[in-house]
Amino acid sequence: MRHKERYTSSHALNFQNKFHLSRFGEYLQSIDEWNLGRSPAEIIAEKExxxxxxxxxxxxxxxDRREAEKLETDYPINIASGYVLTVVDLFKKIETLKVGDKELVFSQMPITWAKMICRYFQEDGEPIKLDRVRRYYPRDPSKPSGGSSAIPSENQHFNIVPAKRRAS
Structure with a gap:
């Protein structure tokens, strides 16, 4: 571009035109799908x-995948036929346990328990469907929704009680 006199009345217009041209050039470079504005060396360097x-x-x-595969198993824990809800009840009771004033176990989202049961347990050799277990783990246990349920009393076979302290 040839030199323009900066003290003429058209200087502001020339400056504005340069600005618009540079912005337009940047836009053209951003949509340049075929790299027409760059040398082969620049393209190769970018691709490398x-x-x-x-x-x-x-x-x-x-x-990360290798580490995750170390935790995978081909041998899930088998639950006797008809006792999935008993196992769910035991996990629900484990959730409420405290050691002193601290929770023994804690999960940010209750669905984690349901996913764990479905991933690592089977009922009579068959996979357990997440939808079957999910309803016993509402998002907010203090405000269960219409789709959530309590474990039926006929499936509550066990109580977890703290051990008596032994004298040393």
Whole structure:
């Protein structure tokens, strides 16, 4: 661009035009799908950087997957036929246990218990459906919704009581 006199009356208009042209150039670069405004070396360098980042991300994900697979099992715990709700009742009772004034176990979301039961337990060799267990774990136990239920009394076979302290 040739040199423009800065003290003329059209200087403000020239400055504004330069600004609009530079913004338009930035816009064109942002939609340049075919990389027409860049050299092959720039394109290759950018792509190599992206490949490096993706390889590092892939390695992290593969490491995370290996760690997660260590916890997986092909042998879930089998519950006798008809006693799934008894096991659910036991977990509900475990949720309420306290050691001193602290909760023994705590889950931010109650559905975690239902997912754990469905993932690691089976009933008579068959998977347990999440929808069957979910209704016993309402989102807010203090305000159960219409879709939630209490464990029927005929499935409440056990009580968990604290052990008596033994003299040392």
């Amino acid at each position: 950087g992206q490949i490096k980042i993706l390889k590092e991300q892939l390695q992290r994900l593969m490491d």
